[in-house]
Amino acid sequence: MKDLIVITSSIDEIKNLDADSFLIGNKYGVRTNRVFSKEETLEIKDIVSKRGKRLYILVNKIFLQDELDGLFNYLSWLKSIDVDGIFFSDLGVITMGEQLGIKDKLVYFSETQMVNHKDCEFFVNQGLKGVILSKELPLEDIITTSKLVKGNLGMIIHGYLHMFYSKRKILRNFFEKYNQEYEYQNKRTLKLKEQKRNEYYPIYEDENGSYIFSHGCMSSLNDFKEIVNSDLKMFIIDSIFLSKEHVKNALDYYKKILNGIDGDYQKLIEEEFKEVDFTTGFLHHQTGIYK
């Protein structure tokens, strides 16, 4: 079964959007707009269950030793409330998943390292629920890989792509270097412009470090028909930096394609959101191999 997933920070969206699943943040996840508490997560779980949808939790930090006990307790709690999936990046989560008997809930979401069918197969064979392919793969590789791996694979289909994750506080350091007040902690309005390129990369920083995203919003609307016809099963829309309207309409269009209703949805979305620069990410973008 195909699974349309929205990474969201809004309870409103969880109540109203017609996605199959919602992927939400918490204190063990990074790069979402909101950290949901346990109480909120319970509330969301309730909403999602009543709507017949699924709840996935994003636990994608790289963990330090002193976070392990808390993480273990949190994962046990997720088990006890029976969430439908846990998206992780640190491989230590597999060790804990094994101890807790929840490996079949785990989805490997490293974002940069799942680039061939053999590595995907390795993780599928660990008994995980699924593996999300890396965002830097071209469409051709995505399709071939999905055919070669017997398991639940997914990809990001829409949104600003996360390109850089650092423990360094590069924004704070910049302001401190020039003795200026730093007022941008956790703010989502800053962009970097490389001086020779006319491109703007969203950047922000929180207590876990700094993050840089792609110029423009990746959209696979033009390629989604082909993607849906491959053996991929999970499709993620990342709502970070997108307006509520944008998420809603995009979801709607992807859903239509899934249901076999053709249309020039890319054109539509470009007309609706003229302020957004749309790209196709790495789908048609073969990156050079070596230096």
Add this chain to the structure above:
Amino acid sequence: MREKVELLAPAGNLEKLKIAVLYGADAVFIGGKKFSLRAKASNFELSDIKEGVEFAHKHGSKVYITVNIYPRNEDLEGLEEYLLELDKIGVDAIIVSSLHIIDTARKLGCKFEVHVSTQQSVANTSSIEFFKKAGAERIVLARELTLDQIEELRNNTDVALEVFIHGGMCAAFSGRCVLSNNMANRDANRGGCAHSCRWHYDLVDKGEKISEEDFLFASKDLMSINYIKDLIRIGVNSLKIEGRMKSHHYIATVVSLYRKLIDEIYESDYQISNNRLLDYEQEMSRFENRAMGSGFFGGDVTHEGQIFENESKQPNQDFIAFVVSYDKENRRALIKTRNYFTSNIEVETLSPGGITRKFNLGDIYTLEGEKIEISNTPDKLYYINVDFELAEHSIIRKLS
């Protein structure tokens, strides 16, 4: 008793491998022509790897091969054959990021060790356990850890731990950056990084430029003279110098400096004085022309750990030549040139074993015996007269 800590050095070709070993590296890591992040720039055919391994083993050192790309589908072919070849040659370990490659090596029953690359950013024991179960013997830890965090890991695992002590650092978590893929079409996780983190940016808020100064966020190179004692005390197994693209001179000086420091720490039973550490730092600053920082060892990296000024691209010019051979009968050395120098200047040699001696260069002679005053072309062979025996691979540098 705990084994002595290993000093691990990089080498970009066979010559540099020999230099690293002779100048005191306990182990050397090199990349072959396949499955390595620097594959394109590699000078190591399997036959060179074999020769390198034989040379290193003869001198009591080990050789590790980086097999550290995250391969794409099209890169996977030939992996098994390559691993079996490496095993046959008798390499001591491979350094790997991809779980498929670890798994393949173990399933093939290769005798070499598997070391998990820093690309995996391992920072906790649950993650270490995962790799141990997958068949790894050693973890190269994430470069984002403080000394205390490294100690905590050491106290909670029996897996061998390796820590970076010197060289270039990614601004991002290793393996977690695709800036270069995005901006320059070059794949960072297959060795193509275009160093987009070193470019100049403007910081813009809601469409308006808010920074007068250029926004820069590259990391300073790592230099850890002040932390070696603690890393040894903690029980880290291996200390790694980075830089397979570095010069002959760089390898010789950095390796020999850390070699001396490590030995002095053991000999002094960890009582090495702050003044001595300062000496080492000064020595390092003589030839390290890039800005250096101490990474995360002491805590979060502040702006002092980043590069904000345009780095001087001026390479160190002090290294003028290295010794090819010494003719005892005629008391003269055959040298191969590097940077510009003139005759009769004051110089210093650094020889394998870390021995330094100062002398006046005297006259310079061509192979035909003609006296010259200036050398301004690299890779020329000349004779100089030297009273004492100079070991092969000694380096000669100007005293400023």
